[in-house]
Amino acid sequence: MTDRDGYALAVADDALISAQRMGWWISRAPQLEEDVALANIGLDQLGQARALLASVGDEDELAYLRDERAFRNVHLVERDQSDFGVAMVRLLLFSAWQSELYAALRASSDPTLAGVAGKAVKEVAYHLDHASRWVVRLGDGTGESHRRVQDALEQEWPFLDELFDGSWLDSALVDQGVAVDPAGLRDGVLARVLPVLEEATLTVPEVSPARGGGRQGLHTEQMGYLLAEMQHLARSHPGATW
Amino acid sequence: MTTTTARDVAGSVLDPELPVLSIDDLGILRDVTEDDQGRVHVQITPTYSGCPAMETIRTDLVEALTTAGYQHVSVEFVLSPAWTTDWISDEGRRKLEEYGVAPPAPAGADGPVALTLSVRCPHCGSVDTRESSRFGSTACKALWVCQSCREPFDHFKTL
Numbered sequence: 478m479t480d481r482d483g484y485a486l487a488v489a490d491d492a493l494i495s496a497q498r499m500g501w502w503i504s505r506a507p508q509l510e511e512d513v514a515l516a517n518i519g520l521d522q523l524g525q526a527r528a529l530l531a532s533v534g535d536e537d538e539l540a541y542l543r544d545e546r547a548f549r550n551v552h553l554v555e556r557d558q559s560d561f562g563v564a565m566v567r568l569l570l571f572s573a574w575q576s577e578l579y580a581a582l583r584a585s586s587d588p589t590l591a592g593v594a595g596k597a598v599k600e601v602a603y604h605l606d607h608a609s610r611w612v613v614r615l616g617d618g619t620g621e622s623h624r625r626v627q628d629a630l631e632q633e634w635p636f637l638d639e640l641f642d643g644s645w646l647d648s649a650l651v652d653q654g655v656a657v658d659p660a661g662l663r664d665g666v667l668a669r670v671l672p673v674l675e676e677a678t679l680t681v682p683e684v685s686p687a688r689g690g691g692r693q694g695l696h697t698e699q700m701g702y703l704l705a706e707m708q709h710l711a712r713s714h715p716g717a718t719w
Numbered sequence: 720m721t722t723t724t725a726r727d728v729a730g731s732v733l734d735p736e737l738p739v740l741s742i743d744d745l746g747i748l749r750d751v752t753e754d755d756q757g758r759v760h761v762q763i764t765p766t767y768s769g770c771p772a773m774e775t776i777r778t779d780l781v782e783a784l785t786t787a788g789y790q791h792v793s794v795e796f797v798l799s800p801a802w803t804t805d806w807i808s809d810e811g812r813r814k815l816e817e818y819g820v821a822p823p824a825p826a827g828a829d830g831p832v833a834l835t836l837s838v839r840c841p842h843c844g845s846v847d848t849r850e851s852s853r854f855g856s857t858a859c860k861a862l863w864v865c866q867s868c869r870e871p872f873d874h875f876k877t878l
Binding site: 510513516521523527588589592596599607 | 767768769771797800801803851852853854855857858862876
């Protein structure tokens, strides 16, 4: 696999795995409107992933038939998010990062990366806005909602750092203008996230970064369960259609 | 002359989720070319990255052009430049409103996503409306409610 394809896969897998977690919420969200919102957000992310996967190979094979070690997504998106506070905090962090990433990737020398980014940056603005509103509403809400969303923030914050780790990336790709240096996105992401946390009366956690490793194919235990659900049908019934 | 005809046929294909709008009204038809062998190549662009209507539109394009006598039809999805709601024609906006969907506000060039302050109810014309959900029945729409006539309605999100 070329370095370019490896980079496109990383960006695609983040979106794909996040979309799979979003899909879990359909029929389980606290309001009917929220079912629809999270489904639509997941659909946008899935669309971004599909266009990128298709530029690497067969999108179905890549999504349904790759083994866990071949996925390059970060740990932030793959872990269980069956708590609504966790889901919204994570969407805040992830969509803030996607906003910065896609804004920068619009200038990529790779036409697919630039094309996907140009569309996605506008979609992600809606995701970020949606997550921001919920985090403010929950953080600056009742004592119980504040406590739970603060707990969610403590849990998710250690996984933010992996997004800014560029050690897996060949620096030549950045020099050629194909990829964006992940480390350079940190200030922009924090500039989007910190004012939301402040308005939500939340405290920025003082926690050590998690170990990471997703870009090298090293995943958390929960990734296996996620893939089992996502890939089961395609693996058990090859070529199934409906 | 024939290219114009193929374009007319392609442009008249309806959007499956908003069947009052043609893909020409919606502004997603990019280009239609015909070579000297009679092969027609159509370029369309998705509204949203994950828009599930694209496959249906591809099928409808092939069917419409084949019915019109073009035997070799290919459809290509192009992403860049990214579609914007500003490409919906004036005719398209009028049809949307008639259909009960409030048309999008102007997006402007490459700026931040504009927040919509007030949307006119497509049923009674009142501007006393509120957003019920930022995300609606499809990726491109938000759900609004009119405070005057009490009817819910879709608003085509500005993108």
